[in-house]
Amino acid sequence: MNLYLYLDRDTFVHRLDPRTKILLLLASFAMALLFSHPFYVASVLGLILLYCALGGSLGNLRKIWFLLLTIGLLSLAGWSLFARGQTPLFWRVTWESFSYGLATAIKIDTMIVAGVIFLSTTKNEEVTLALIRLGIPYSAAFAFSMALRLVPTFAGTASTVVEAQRSRGLDLESGNVLERAKKYIPLLAPVFLNTIRSTDQLAMALEGKGFGSRRGRTFYLEIGFKKGDFLALAITLALLALALVMRMAGFGRIPGLSA
Amino acid sequence: MREVVTMWRYTKMVVLAALTAAVYAAILIPLKGFPLIPGFTEFRPANVVPIVFGLLFGPAGAWGSALGNLIGDFFGTLSLGSLFGFVGNFFYGFVGYKIWGHMGWLSSGKGVDIRSGRQFLEYALVVFLSSAICAAIIAWGLELLGLLPFAILGSIITLNNFFTALVLGPLLLWLLYPRVYRWDLLWTDIMDEKDVSTHLSPGFGALFMWSGGLGGLIAGLALSTGLYGAVPFTFGAGTVGGAVVLGVLPFLALFFLGCLLM
Numbered sequence: 001m002n003l004y005l006y007l008d009r010d011t012f013v014h015r016l017d018p019r020t021k022i023l024l025l026l027a028s029f030a031m032a033l034l035f036s037h038p039f040y041v042a043s044v045l046g047l048i049l050l051y052c053a054l055g056g057s058l059g060n061l062r063k064i065w066f067l068l069l070t071i072g073l074l075s076l077a078g079w080s081l082f083a084r085g086q087t088p089l090f091w092r093v094t095w096e097s098f099s100y101g102l103a104t105a106i107k108i109d110t111m112i113v114a115g116v117i118f119l120s121t122t123k124n125e126e127v128t129l130a131l132i133r134l135g136i137p138y139s140a141a142f143a144f145s146m147a148l149r150l151v152p153t154f155a156g157t158a159s160t161v162v163e164a165q166r167s168r169g170l171d172l173e174s175g176n177v178l179e180r181a182k183k184y185i186p187l188l189a190p191v192f193l194n195t196i197r198s199t200d201q202l203a204m205a206l207e208g209k210g211f212g213s214r215r216g217r218t219f220y221l222e223i224g225f226k227k228g229d230f231l232a233l234a235i236t237l238a239l240l241a242l243a244l245v246m247r248m249a250g251f252g253r254i255p256g257l258s259a
Numbered sequence: 260m261r262e263v264v265t266m267w268r269y270t271k272m273v274v275l276a277a278l279t280a281a282v283y284a285a286i287l288i289p290l291k292g293f294p295l296i297p298g299f300t301e302f303r304p305a306n307v308v309p310i311v312f313g314l315l316f317g318p319a320g321a322w323g324s325a326l327g328n329l330i331g332d333f334f335g336t337l338s339l340g341s342l343f344g345f346v347g348n349f350f351y352g353f354v355g356y357k358i359w360g361h362m363g364w365l366s367s368g369k370g371v372d373i374r375s376g377r378q379f380l381e382y383a384l385v386v387f388l389s390s391a392i393c394a395a396i397i398a399w400g401l402e403l404l405g406l407l408p409f410a411i412l413g414s415i416i417t418l419n420n421f422f423t424a425l426v427l428g429p430l431l432l433w434l435l436y437p438r439v440y441r442w443d444l445l446w447t448d449i450m451d452e453k454d455v456s457t458h459l460s461p462g463f464g465a466l467f468m469w470s471g472g473l474g475g476l477i478a479g480l481a482l483s484t485g486l487y488g489a490v491p492f493t494f495g496a497g498t499v500g501g502a503v504v505l506g507v508l509p510f511l512a513l514f515f516l517g518c519l520l521m
Contacts, residue, residue: 004333029339033404067336075407082408082483108338108406115337139267144326147280151330154285181426184304188286188427189434192311195282196435199444202278203271211270 005060005119012228013055013121018130020229021118024051027236028114031243035252038103045110047239052113057120061113068112072105079104086256096257103254124148125221138217158191260518262446263353265454266318272449275316279323279352283308284330305331306423310386311431313352314359314371315439317446324352343400351393351420355385356446357521358468361461372436373429382432383425390420392472392514395479399507402483409503410483413476456521464520471514479507 013021028051031044052058061068078101085096122130128145132138165186166172172183206212246252266272286305309324316323328348332341360366365384367377394416402409439445447455458464482503 033339036405064336074411078408078411082410104406108340111338111340112336115332115341119333119337137267139273140322143273143277143280143322144330146274146277147284147323147326147330148333150277150281151284154281158286178426181304181423182430184427185430188304188307188431191282191286192431192435193438195278196439196442196444199271199274199278200442202274206274207270211273212268 004124005063005116006123007057007060007120009056009121011054011056011121013051013057013117015226015228016121016232017223017225017229018122018126019133019223020225020232021122022130022134024232024236025114025118027240029111031240032107032110032114034243034247036100036103036257037252037254038099038106040246040252041103041106041110044243045106045113048110048113048117052117055117055121057117060116060120064112064116068109071112072109075105075108076101083257085254094256096254099254100257126223129219129221129223133223139212142211154191154195157194158187161187161190260521261456262450262454263318263321266322266446266450268454269449271444272316272319272446275312275319275444275446275449276323276326279308279312279316279320280326280330283312283324283327284333303419303423304427306420307427307431309348309352310355310389310424310428311435313355313389314385314432315435315445317356317450318353319446320356321349321352325349339404340397340401340406343397346400347393347397347416350396351389353518354389354392354468354472357518358388358465359385361458361465361521363462363465370436371432372440373432379429382429386424386428387421388469388472390417390424391476392468393417393420395472395475395507395511398479399475399504399511402479402503402507408483409479409507413479413483417476458521460520464517467513467517467520469517471510471512471517475507475510475514478510479503482506 016024028044028048031047032041035041035044049058052061076098080093080098080101083097083100085094085100087095089095089098124145128141128148131141131144170183170186172180174180175183266276283305286308308327309320312320312323314320325345325348328344329341332338332344359371359381360368362381362384365381367375367381369375369378371378371382373379373382394413397416398407398409398411398413401407401412440448443449
């Protein structure tokens with residue numbers, strides 16, 4: 001059961017060190033947050049989509065287009081009502097608040113697209129190793145890695161339980177909210193018990209293999225910075241610096257907005 | 260909060276954190292609920308996991324909730340908001356085990372196997388505070404980044420978390436607690452007392468946690484919707500940005516101080 005977005009391809013982005021990809025992800029977030037004018041935020045989105053195409057990940061965006069649309073609409077509607085401006089458009093919506101809502105909708109979608117690129121081009125094992133190399137304690141990174149591996153197994157168990165209970169006549173679609181909520185009990189209890197029962201076995205297996213017995217560890221997977229990483233980081237830093245200079249020079253703002 | 264750090268020395272606690280994270284993320288997928296606000300949020304049975312596993316597995320449940328929420332974002336919604344989702348979900352699982360039994364006359368004086376009205380009352384209060392602080396942290400974070408108004412996210416997260424955990428939690432705890440107790444998997448059975456924080460001032464701690472958690476949510480909603488100073492039956496001209504961020508911040512600080520005192 002493959003639930004993850006990772007696409008096994010051999011692109012320039014796939015070959016980058018996972019730490020480089022984490023830094024590019026953070027830089028994408030920062031660039032998206034610097035501006036509040038829709039034109040400038042859309043320009044950042046354009047750059048991110050170019051990066052997405054380089055990573056061969058555009059196909060994954062099709063899977064989440066509805067999510068991007070609904071989050072964008074929520075943001076547009078919310079900020080149009082909550083932010084304030086000076087040029088009335090309709091009801092309490094002003095041209096400035098609408099522009100800000102639109103910019104924020106693009107901002108959120110830009111960040112999600114950047115996240116999708118990262119997940120489409122980075123294996124779970126690489127994410128874990130990058131976290132360890134970036135200073136996250138091994139036990140915490142291991143728990144994260146173990147959880148990532150177990151999600152498909154548990155999701156499969158949960159699906160099996162749902163199908164088994166449905167075949168016995170459990171109807172999740174009828175009744176009011178309270179009745180429908182209570183129907184989740186026979187689904188959740190077996191999943192939880194199954195999970196909890198495996199704790200001792202897993203802990204013993206880990207300790208049997210020397211988990212936590214030594215501080216220093218070696219890893220089967222090796223990562224390291226190459227020329228491509230330095231090139232990608234240099235381009236990203238230059239773009240980030242340019243965006244910062246533009247922001248400080250007053251570009252990318254919406255005049256008359258009080259948000 | 261010492262146990263939040265020292266728990267990583269215990270293999271069983273590491274495994275419990277991983278299992279909590281995995282089950283939280285996993286049941287989000289096949290047990291997707293029905294929409295509360297179509298397109299925006301839905302009734303999620305998975306929201307009961309941080310509360311139930313937090314009460315049973317303590318800090319492992321809290322860390323597992325945070326990691327599980329982050330993994331949930333790995334299915335397409337990873338963004339800077341995930342950072343605040345991580346912190347908010349950590350405290351969603353943290354509050355329960357920390358404050359249970361420390362709310363004076365409101366506490367039942369018994370364990371978390373919900374078998375009496377007094378235990379249910381204590382459980383409902385714990386769920387409410389957990390939901391409120393989770394909502395306040397996430398909504399505050401997204402307001403800080405200028406991504407979503409506090410009022411929208413604060414109210415939706417509070418109601419969603421509270422409702423789910425209130426309906427599903429008592430029955431699940433009633434079923435799970437005796438088994439977890441029998442299998443010696445309660446966090447208090449796994450961790451040594453020396454690795455658990457000493458209660459510096461549980462009374463003040465609980466008071467600060469309540470004042471900070473509830474106060475933060477109320478202040479955020481009031482400032483964001485313009486309820487403060489608003490005329491009845493009109494849509495308030497709310498405040499966004501700096502005022503909400505600064506208005507909620509002291510309450511969050513008070514909540515964290517309360518956590519340190521517990």
